[in-house]
Amino acid sequence: MFDSKTETVLARVVASFGLLMMACGSDGNDSAGVTEGATSSTSDTSETGTQTTTDTTVTPTSTSGDSVSATGTTTTTTDEPTSSTTDSETTPVDPSATTTTDATATTDATTTTTTDGTSTTDGTTTSTTDGTSTDTSGTTEPPPPDCVPTEEVEVSCDNIDNDCDENVDNVDAGNDGICDCLNIGILGDSGYAPSSNFQAWLEDQGTAVTRTKLLNNPGVVTPAFLANYDLVLIDRIERQLSPEEAAALEAFVKEDGRGLITLIGYNFDNFNPAPERDRANSALAPFGLAYQGPYFGNKVLPNFDQAHPISMGIMDVNFDGGIQPVDVENQGVSEVFATIQATTAGIAHQTDMEGGRVVVWGDEWITFDSDWVGYADVQQFWVNIVSWVKPKDFCGAPQ
Numbered sequence: 229m230f231d232s233k234t235e236t237v238l239a240r241v242v243a244s245f246g247l248l249m250m251a252c253g254s255d256g257n258d259s260a261g262v263t264e265g266a267t268s269s270t271s272d273t274s275e276t277g278t279q280t281t282t283d284t285t286v287t288p289t290s291t292s293g294d295s296v297s298a299t300g301t302t303t304t305t306t307d308e309p310t311s312s313t314t315d316s317e318t319t320p321v322d323p324s325a326t327t328t329t330d331a332t333a334t335t336d337a338t339t340t341t342t343t344d345g346t347s348t349t350d351g352t353t354t355s356t357t358d359g360t361s362t363d364t365s366g367t368t369e370p371p372p373p374d375c376v377p378t379e380e381v382e383v384s385c386d387n388i389d390n391d392c393d394e395n396v397d398n399v400d401a402g403n404d405g406i407c408d409c410l411n412i413g414i415l416g417d418s419g420y421a422p423s424s425n426f427q428a429w430l431e432d433q434g435t436a437v438t439r440t441k442l443l444n445n446p447g448v449v450t451p452a453f454l455a456n457y458d459l460v461l462i463d464r465i466e467r468q469l470s471p472e473e474a475a476a477l478e479a480f481v482k483e484d485g486r487g488l489i490t491l492i493g494y495n496f497d498n499f500n501p502a503p504e505r506d507r508a509n510s511a512l513a514p515f516g517l518a519y520q521g522p523y524f525g526n527k528v529l530p531n532f533d534q535a536h537p538i539s540m541g542i543m544d545v546n547f548d549g550g551i552q553p554v555d556v557e558n559q560g561v562s563e564v565f566a567t568i569q570a571t572t573a574g575i576a577h578q579t580d581m582e583g584g585r586v587v588v589w590g591d592e593w594i595t596f597d598s599d600w601v602g603y604a605d606v607q608q609f610w611v612n613i614v615s616w617v618k619p620k621d622f623c624g625a626p627q
């Protein structure tokens with residue numbers, strides 16, 4: 229099989245040859261045939277009405293004979309229409325494009341031409357005197373302008389790849405594994421145990437963290453509100469999200485590619501798990517995810533999947549009185565990265581259509597100051613969670 233370029237060249241050569249033969253058999257006038265109903269252009273170029281013997285361009289928009297090459301082709305003119313020296317014609321690549329004047333031509337410009345029509349592409353072509361043409365150059369587009377680095381090591385959170393390493397805002401001055409450019413929104417209150425160290429620690433890693441309580445704050449979760457954040461953590465939300473708020477969160481993740489983390493197991497309802505399940509599930513329902521079942525786990529170490537990016541290297545993390553996360557709709561791809569016996573402790577969910585990600589953890593103790601002291605891997609667990617769930621288009625290479 230020939231590729232289209234080869235076919236084009238062959239078509240041109242054949243056409244030119246055949247027409248040259250026709251021309252030789254005629255009186256030398258313009259006997260060039262027409263393609264697709266076009267008429268030969270012996271005098272109707274955009275020049276002054278004199279005939280060109282070498283001209284024209286083959287473009288999809290050109291019409292019969294009244295187009296000339298965009299730049300650069302030279303023309304020779306004569307006083308009389310009958311003075312054309314050859315009348316070879318072009319068979320355009322695009323059937324809608326017709327040119328009928330002498331020889332082939334191209335839209336590219338640095339061409340040399342001879343009196344008998346030559347042609348080129350990109351200026352690298354040979355010229356002949358018999359109306360044939362040869363395309364020898366490629367047609368690839370020139371590469372885009374190179375990125376110009378303005379920072380040797382990227383330090384600016386400005387949505388620009390300042391160091392031209394093809395990662396936008398991959399800034400981590402402390403080299404702690406958490407991108408400094410992340411804006412994290414925490415929704416809801418903290419749990420029953422002190423967790424001030426958690427937010428402070430996130431900020432110490434370079435992120436900006438804002439906590440927004442939902443109590444007496446109806447309808448606060450809007451697209452405009454969420455636009456402030458790259459990552460939202462559902463902490464102990466005091467009420468269910470409204471349908472409008474849930475829809476905004478859904479778009480935030482699925483359409484904008486941002487990240488969502490949910491926690492559970494606060495036990496503020498007299499050991500009844502249903503109310504907090506319902507509250508958290510109002511945020512998870514758009515993703516087909518949910519917390520289900522009773523409280524489970526009693527100061528146990530979950531079994532972490534050492535092959536998953538979130539749980540790789542993680543062993544010593546407390547789990548106490550959580551609720552099982554479940555993927556109930558299989559909208560996207562869910563991976564269980566931690567279990568306690570046969571029960572799921574954590575789900576990593578990639579939304580469909582290359583959208584954002586959701587991490588559903590079955591407990592809340594990983595935010596408590598006490599566990600930051602007593603368990604070795606809590607901080608690294610957070611680093612892994614944030615790294616996996618953050619938006620893919622900035623703050624480091626996609627995983």
Ligand SMILES: [Ca+2]
Pocket residue numbers: 382388389390391392393394395396397398
């Ligand atoms: Ca960069």
Ligand SMILES: [Ca+2]
Pocket residue numbers: 382383384385386387388389390396397398
């Ligand atoms: Ca930047």
Ligand SMILES: [Ca+2]
Pocket residue numbers: 399400401402403404405406407408433434435
């Ligand atoms: Ca950092």
